[in-house]
Amino acid sequence: MPPRAKSARSGKRKSARKSAQPASRRGWRKLLRLALMLLLAAGLGYLWYLNQLIERRFDQGAWAKPSRVYARPLELYTGLALTAQQLERELHLADYRKVATLDAPGQFKRDGERIDLFSRAFRFPDEQQPAMRIAIQFGRTEIGSITDLDTRHPVEAFRLTPALIGSFLPGNGEDRLVVDDNEVPERLKQILLAVEDRQFEQHFGINPASIIRALWQNLQAGKIVQGGSTLTQQLAKNLFLTPRKSLLRKFNEALLALLLEARYDKPALLAAYVNEVFLLQHNNSSVHGFALASRFLFKKSLDELGIDEMALLVGMVRGPSIYNPLKHPERARERRNQILQILLETGQINPAQRKWLAHEPLGVVDRLPAVNPYPAYLDLVKKQLPSAYSAADLERKGLNIFTAFNPSRQHQLELGLANGLKRFADSSVQPAAIVADYLSGDVVAMVSDRQPTFPGFNRAISAQRPIGSLIKPLLLYGLVESGQTLASLVDDRPIRIRQSDGAVWSPRNFDRKLHGRTTLYNAFINSYNLPFVRLGVDQGGLEPLVANLQRIHLLKQSTVYPSLLLGSTAMTAFEVAQMYQVIANAGYFAALTTIREVVDTRGEVLTRIPLESRELFKRNSMLQVIRGLIGVTTDGTARYLQQRFAGTTYAGKTGTTNDLRDSWFAGFGNRHLSVVWLGKDDNQPVGLTGSAGALRVWADIMAQIGEASLQLAPAPALEWHYIDRLDGGLSKQGCENSVLLPFARGSAPTERAACRGNYLQRGLEWLQEEF
């Protein structure tokens, strides 16, 4: 009631009374006034504090946006070696759904050897690709044709949306895909408001009528059966308060809701709610926001959702674990149908729609995708990210990291590795394996544990192990560069080396035998140690080896010992892969990399890693080394490959360390390089040579990949001759021990070797001479 005007007389009387009042009463009043002022100040201070809280969350980036890591986009083109089954697998990994009829992006259908695809629009780092409907017709082993289903024109090349392969989540485990207001379908907003807050557009943060109604119903029930919270209050609670039910929390919630409404418009608050609401618990991460929940549960973006799917998501808001459709499908169905009933009552759907939608299956996935299914690869991505990106940046800034990861190769690597490990009874044998495209430097797959999804110690990039004979190709390169040829004769005799500390080193061959005088080629393919130590020490092979290791940043020791010639240096499997990349690529170095681009939330490219191709080693000399590595797989320590893949040429090298503690194989075909290490974490002997262990696993991996036969590129500066691999003389095709070897022009041997063993060949020679 408004205060009435007061008369002058009454004022005088009052002042007289006032003077008559005891001093203590006046003191109390003062104190009360002061207390009220303090209370007001505290209240204002508290409001200011809450205001600051809101400002921090909203104005300075409301949410931590986890950065996303994507696989390489699969380039589809006519002639690509890919089967319909392989593409189907890629589509599943990229969250495409198999349907009977294509009616929305993110779908595909398969009819025998034909796949029709409705691609999603996607912003690649270099261009925006619109959604497209295309038909892919497969031949026996390759894509026969690609056609645009709308224009009926052939499509020459098409990039498939890349699969999401990992996320960098913040410490609190909150995972979300943040969407803008304009990305939230109107239908979803309508359903949400119909269920959670029908007065949203009218109220100012709190809805007194709704609170009174809830109070009355709760009083009648004798317990809390209904909440009177508006959507804004729920948002305030989710953002700033604990779930604990108390009067103080309700008071704070109301204050925060009022402040939120005072500061932001309705669309911003609704979008904030859509992004904030908790919907699923997934291992150690909590899924917030409709966008990510939709991606996880339906493999769909929000604009691809049907009404029934939206109804289910909105229904889950009230009790994410109670209505979890994977754990409690019946409850979830009931809840969804309740929401559909509300939609019917509010006129959003008609009775026929309600009836039809209520009978629809939930349409959710069988199980949620693994949070981080490729931990080894993701570790390397993290390690290779430029230092400009801090852990906080990765957890908060929503970066999109595009990588070279190839899900199909990873699958093949995991299958091959699992098959290979079955060969060994000892379950404590641990692997590290990498597959890389040596022509581009792309790391396409990686495993660092028997259990590939186990996110523990990353052996592939952290376990430094002696590499044994894997060093020999680089040593051979130095020898070739210094004028030796593959046909040069070397001595396999004992050697004793007094080292700088006075100790005497007497290396031995692995088979403890001596093989006398033989060719460098033969010594290399059989991995004889003594000739290489002799060449390294007596003929200056050690210095070039050191220089060549330095050139690829793999020289680990400051003091070099002759034992380096036999691979006493320790490297990770990843570093070995780098060494073999430059060998396989005939001397052209490309730093092995996982990352292609890092893009921010606006689509701006922050980092781009260009293709690299530095000629660090001479091609013609490296081609001779590669020929030696082919010999290893046909006649040498890895001749198992010749038996297993008859007619296919691979190149590679085995490596074994003291007491059989490490079993290595590094090898390549026409495009891919793979390095396999087997060993034990406690450095106990694994009991396997490179040939008996890692080589077999490597073969199992390559069998899965179906790696093509290595074809050496022509090199005009080289000439090819048949050589007797034991005595190094010129030989002929068909003679026993004759091998076709490359030589720098003019450096081939001139002396002829006897054509041993092959009497037919010798007979033919005699006949040729006679006639």
Place this chain on the structure above:
Amino acid sequence: MATRGILIRAILVVASLMLVSCAQPSVMQGSAGFRPPAQSSGQQPRTLNSLQRDALAAMQDGDHDRAIQYLQRAIRIEPRNPVNWHYLAQSYRAQYDFARCREMISRSRAYSSYDSILEQANQILAAQCVCKPGERCE
């Protein structure tokens, strides 16, 4: 006597040739499966015209960053196609990145040993990818 000798020699020749031709694969002990590189460009690359076309259009527009993106995509598809590496070198030259230009030329030459026209183009380009005094070079 002479006729008999000729006859024996003829029979021997025919028999030997038949046996050698039958025995040849098993005689290639150890080296079976390995073939020396062909003296002509046996691995004739197939060209993804659309990516190369887009790259050339971007180069014509002076958008060399974009051209490089297209060419890198093309190279990942056909890494042994010397033409793509040559165009990539051209784009780097246009950006005055002569070091990269030379690297890409070297790679193009590795795959174009027997393609005289491309070899000539690579030589001309290599001469242009040398930083001269007073030029802005990277």
